[in-house]
Every structure is written in structure tokens, then in C-alpha cells.
Amino acid sequence: MATRVPLTEAEKQYIYNRKKEGATLKQIARELNCSPETARKWWRYLRDGIQPPPRGRPPAGILSTYPxxxxxxxxxxxxxxxxxxxxxxxxxxxxxxxxxxxxxxxxxxxxxxxxxxxxxxVQSRKRAHLPEKPPPPFTRPHQRWQMDSKEAVPIGDGDVATILNVRDPAGALMIASRAFVTTTEKGWRKLNLEEVQDTLRLAFSEWGLPLEIQTDREVVYVSSPGCDFPSLFTLWLVGLGITHIFSRDRRPTDQAHIERNHRTLGDMAWKDEHFDTVEQLQRILDDRRQRYNEELPVQAANCQGCPPLEVHPWARHSGRPFHPALEWTLFDMARVDAYLSSHLWTRKVSATGNVSVGGHLYYVGRTHLEETVSVRFIAETRSFRFEAADGALVAELPAVGLDKADLIGCVPLEEALPVAFQLPLPLEGV
Missing domain, CATH: 1.10.10 (Arc Repressor Mutant, subunit A)
Structure with missing residues (x-):
């Protein structure tokens, strides 16, 4: 676990409140990025009304016993x-x-x-951080999908495309491969959130919803480097009942399956052919993906020289259906609010009285300039509560940019579905 600053008074009170709500001390420790022993100590102090003893010897001045x-x-x-x-x-x-x-x-x-x-x-020194833990293992198809971009694929006369690939490592399935023209005046650009969401919507419609999606730490997935507030992409997945798993920073081996997928699909599709348009490239990608899943002898994921869908015929669908026209109905804001409520953030009030949360500025007044405050999301009012180090309320302001339309990226269209659709049962797993 990474070293961190001492708990604030608001965080200590948060431990007490979360424990009374039924959370375990291990859960609370993970939320606050502290040790379970620290969470247990402050829970007992507040539960029993005990004032913690001062740390160390009584202050008498440093080296006061020396000449x-x-x-x-x-x-x-x-x-x-x-x-x-x-x-x-x-x-x-x-x-x-x-x-x-x-x-x-x-x-x-x-x-x-x-x-x-x-x-x-005194020379400033950075605190050493313990290494991040690798992503947890996966065991069955559609438990986890890995997603990554293959950039700078040449098409046409000097244009480039980015191919967003999605793979199921447990089932050895090529879930999706979507090509986008990314040429700009100065070179090429990164994919945006809308393009990532559209690719996944097509994959969800074909294969159903997975339980988890694993990505690297590209800006589109994490908002900004080093940001501890969940991105719109993460919250979108949460609302659909999907857990966002991150690979460790600069560790492509954490998602080795999708990295190998780039090479395999490149050998089958674009390395030996040139395409005038992105539409031509997309048709070949769809054809090669179908060939890989249903016809090609594959050694990955215990396929032992058989096509993946022949070895895993039940993996044709996850059992958690999705339709883009019903996304507004399937999206559960209660999941998003519960996810945000389980987090606690620490921010510094700027010289103008503003606090930045999730890329938006909240004005909390000029009483606590340059001081550190704790921030919690209040699900009942969908607002952020800002508290001083002693637990005193600084401000409570409505959350900005976290409405349903903000997370989905669109508003629903009032039109009937062309086919009947069975809503998923409220069951976990596949």
C-alpha cells in the first residue's frame, strides 16, 4: 500500500460512519488507502469515546537534554x-x-x-511507494474484456487510422475491432470518449455485457494523469454494472492478451494489404474477426488448435443482454451514486476559494484559503460535502457534470424498438 498523509478528522469520522452502516474495516481501509490496523484503531476510539493519547514524549524542545x-x-x-x-x-x-x-x-x-x-x-525527498498489485485473475469467458488501441495504421493517401480492439482473454475471442480515421493537420489524434463508447455499444449488442473491462491508463479512460476522481468512462461502466479494471502504469504485460491480439489481427488484416478508405478496412476487420472466432485453429485459452467458439460454444453471449435503444433504461444511477459515496477525496482550497473535483471548480468561500479539505459525495442530494480537517462543514454544493445524460453522452430517443427485448434479470455473474 502506498504511504499517505495522516488521516484528517473528517476521514476519522468517515471510518466511524461507514462502520456503523455495515462496511467492514478492510473495505474502509481500501477506500481511504490506509492500513486495516489504522481503520480499526480510529473506529475503536470513536466508538468508545476515547481521546487518543498524544504521540511521543511531552514536548520539551528538540535535543533539549543535550548541551x-x-x-x-x-x-x-x-x-x-x-x-x-x-x-x-x-x-x-x-x-x-x-x-x-x-x-x-x-x-x-x-x-x-x-x-x-x-x-x-534539508533536501526534499519523495516518499517511496510500494509496488501496485497486478490485476486479479480471470477464470471464465466474459468475466473480463481487455481493450486497447492499435494506432497509426496507414490507409488511403497519407491518412492514418486507429483500431480499437477488444478481446476476451479467457475465451480467446476477438470481441470487437473498430477503425477510426485519426488524421489531423499536425499528424494524428487519440480516440475520444464517444468513439470508445460507440465501439463498446456494438460489442455489448453482439456479445452481451461483461462483468469487467480492463484498460491501460490512457487519458480517455482516466480523465487526466494522476487524477484520483473516477473518469466519465469509469462511471459509465459502473452504471451498466461493469467493473473498470486498470493495468499497472507502464506494464503492458498486465494485458498481454490484447497486445498479442494487435499482432495477430495485423498479420491477418492490414500488414499485407492497403486500404483506400476506412470502410474497406472495417469490412476486412469484421471478416478476419469472424474467421478467427469460428474457423481458425487457435492455441490460446486452452483451445488446443480449435476455433475459440468451438471450444467455448456458451461464450457466444454473456447472458447479460444490451440494446443501444434501451441504454437509458438499463443504466442505473443508483450504482453510480453508491460508487461515488464509497470514496473520499482530499483537496486543497485555492487562493480564490475554489476546489477542483472531477474537472469542475466548486467555490467554497474564502474562509479556508490554502487549507486542505475532505470531499464526500452525498447520494441523497447528489452533492459534494466539503469538510475542514476538524470535521467542520465548509460547504455542500450540487455535483456538476454527473447527471445521467453526462455519463451516457446522449438523451433517449422516443421511438419503439424494432424487435422484442428481454430486460436482464437482477443476477450477478454470467
Whole structure:
């Protein structure tokens, strides 16, 4: 687990409230990115009304038990040599003052002294983060789809296309391959959210809804690098009952199946042929995808030289139907609200009194400028609640850009379906 700043008062109160609602301490710890032991400690303190004891010894001043000459000389040495660590400073103290090892302060107390008395001489260091955990394993078809883009595929006279591929690694199925012209005046562009959603809508209509979709950390999937607020793409999947799984940063091996899919489909489709239009390329992609799934001998996913759909005939559909014309009905905002309510964000109030959440600015007033506040989503009012470090309410403002139309990207059309459609039963799994 990555190291993090100490819990704020609002986060401690959040632990107490979530535990009373029935959440486990492990769940709460994952939501706050802290250890289960920390969550357990603050739950017990608040449950029993216990005031936590102050940490460490009573404050008496750093190195207060040492002679003033040791303290002053250590500070002078550090200011003269900002890149020296405590070990070097102690050697210089021994040389200048003639002290023995047992008369010198510890490295940790010298570090505390330097941070308090001469912070300008302390070298900033980034905290080390533990490695991210790999994505959990998958076991059956349509449990998880992997999705990735193959960029800069040449078409026409100097144009380029991007092919968005979707693969089911457990069933060795090519779920979707959709080509888009991405040529611009300066070269080529990335796919946008609408193009990604349209590709998946076609895949959902053909194969049904999966339980999970795995992607890398492209901007279209995460909003912006380092952003801890869920993207519109993630919330769209949540509303359809799909879990968004992320590959680790700069770890293409986390989705090796879709990376290999690019090569296989390229060998079958565009590497040996040239296409004048994206429509021609799309027809070939559809044909090769059908050939791979139903006719080609495949070794992946225990197919052992047989076509994937011959080995996994039940994988023709996930059992969770979808139709684009009924997306508005199938999309469940209660899932989205519950997902947002399970998160807690920490933000700093700007010099103008604004707080950025999900790419939108919320004005919380000028009382807490440059201070850190905690942000929670309140499902009942669909608003964000901003709290100071002591738990005091700063502001509660309506959420912006999180309505149903914002997440789906369109409003429903009032027209009858051309065919009968059975709504899915409220069951988990496939």
C-alpha cells in the first residue's frame, strides 16, 4: 500500500460512519488507502469515546537534554553543508567539539532538529511507494474484456487510422475491432470518449455485457494523469454494472492478451494489404474477426488448435443482454451514486476559494484559503460535502457534470424498438 498523509478528522469520522452502516474495516481501509490496523484503531476510539493519547514524549524542545553547544553547532554545520546527512554532521560534531559516540544525538533526532530549525537546508525527498498489485485473475469467458488501441495504421493517401480492439482473454475471442480515421493537420489524434463508447455499444449488442473491462491508463479512460476522481468512462461502466479494471502504469504485460491480439489481427488484416478508405478496412476487420472466432485453429485459452467458439460454444453471449435503444433504461444511477459515496477525496482550497473535483471548480468561500479539505459525495442530494480537517462543514454544493445524460453522452430517443427485448434479470455473474 502506498504511504499517505495522516488521516484528517473528517476521514476519522468517515471510518466511524461507514462502520456503523455495515462496511467492514478492510473495505474502509481500501477506500481511504490506509492500513486495516489504522481503520480499526480510529473506529475503536470513536466508538468508545476515547481521546487518543498524544504521540511521543511531552514536548520539551528538540535535543533539549543535550548541551546548547551541540544543538547550535549541529545547525551551523547543516547550514554550511546542506547536502550532508546526520551521519556526516555527527562526524563533524566529534571533530569540532571532541565528543564521544555516546555524547552525540541520534540520526533521527538530528533530522527532526534540521527540519524544525533550518528547513531550507534539508533536501526534499519523495516518499517511496510500494509496488501496485497486478490485476486479479480471470477464470471464465466474459468475466473480463481487455481493450486497447492499435494506432497509426496507414490507409488511403497519407491518412492514418486507429483500431480499437477488444478481446476476451479467457475465451480467446476477438470481441470487437473498430477503425477510426485519426488524421489531423499536425499528424494524428487519440480516440475520444464517444468513439470508445460507440465501439463498446456494438460489442455489448453482439456479445452481451461483461462483468469487467480492463484498460491501460490512457487519458480517455482516466480523465487526466494522476487524477484520483473516477473518469466519465469509469462511471459509465459502473452504471451498466461493469467493473473498470486498470493495468499497472507502464506494464503492458498486465494485458498481454490484447497486445498479442494487435499482432495477430495485423498479420491477418492490414500488414499485407492497403486500404483506400476506412470502410474497406472495417469490412476486412469484421471478416478476419469472424474467421478467427469460428474457423481458425487457435492455441490460446486452452483451445488446443480449435476455433475459440468451438471450444467455448456458451461464450457466444454473456447472458447479460444490451440494446443501444434501451441504454437509458438499463443504466442505473443508483450504482453510480453508491460508487461515488464509497470514496473520499482530499483537496486543497485555492487562493480564490475554489476546489477542483472531477474537472469542475466548486467555490467554497474564502474562509479556508490554502487549507486542505475532505470531499464526500452525498447520494441523497447528489452533492459534494466539503469538510475542514476538524470535521467542520465548509460547504455542500450540487455535483456538476454527473447527471445521467453526462455519463451516457446522449438523451433517449422516443421511438419503439424494432424487435422484442428481454430486460436482464437482477443476477450477478454470467
Amino acid at each position: 546548547a553547544s551541540v544543538r547550535q553547532t549541529a545547525i551551523a554545520i547543516k547550514r554550511a553543508h546542506p547536502h550532508w546527512g546526520p551521519a556526516n554532521v555527527k562526524l563533524e560534531l566529534k571533530r569540532q567539539l571532541g565528543l564521544g559516540d555516546d555524547e552525540l544525538p541520534s540520526d533521527s533526532r538530528l533530522s527532526a532538529l534540521f527540519k524544525a530549525e533550518c528547513p531550507e537546508a
